[in-house]
Amino acid sequence: MIELRSASLADAGELARIHAGVWRHTYRDLAPEAAIRLLNEDRRRAFWVTLLQDPGPDTALIVATWDGAVAGFALGGPSTEAAFGGRPEVKYLYVDRAHARQGIGRRLLTALGAELFARGATGVGLGVVIGNDPAIAFYEAMGGRLHGRYVDPGPIWRSENLLYVWDDPACLLGRDAEAG
Numbered sequence: 803m804i805e806l807r808s809a810s811l812a813d814a815g816e817l818a819r820i821h822a823g824v825w826r827h828t829y830r831d832l833a834p835e836a837a838i839r840l841l842n843e844d845r846r847r848a849f850w851v852t853l854l855q856d857p858g859p860d861t862a863l864i865v866a867t868w869d870g871a872v873a874g875f876a877l878g879g880p881s882t883e884a885a886f887g888g889r890p891e892v893k894y895l896y897v898d899r900a901h902a903r904q905g906i907g908r909r910l911l912t913a914l915g916a917e918l919f920a921r922g923a924t925g926v927g928l929g930v931v932i933g934n935d936p937a938i939a940f941y942e943a944m945g946g947r948l949h950g951r952y953v954d955p956g957p958i959w960r961s962e963n964l965l966y967v968w969d970d971p972a973c974l975l976g977r978d979a980e981a982g
Contacts, residue, residue, distance in 0.1 A: 816872035818847035885952035945973035
């Protein structure tokens, strides 16, 4: 039922819907109200249209579909944060709440990690907002190792983040085989 593929410009609306909906639900008690209000579906759609028109050679964007409908996505590429130590960053990993706990997040993270390692990465990093306990538990279950902390300056909200890394591809890439 779950299929993974590269994203296309035609996916922008669904990516925006999932991105805004999951973000608002996840951060409703963590982010300032102004950020919740401003990071809406229209703003997310503009972001995705721009990115999908010219993703750049170092960007990887994978979409998961469930019976043909977009159910989640993962975006990775170069990090701009020094805390990542040159590792590429998993910038977004979102699964539509209607498809949560179906293995989509695991499949997306594993596939994105495989893509980044195949491109020559010697490690992969991911920032998670402090207080997002379900995501922290997921990344730890996926073999992520706590590496440090950093402040994401964000365009609207400066969030305190934990940095999880996978420096051994087997720690991340073996997860798909274990579950499936």
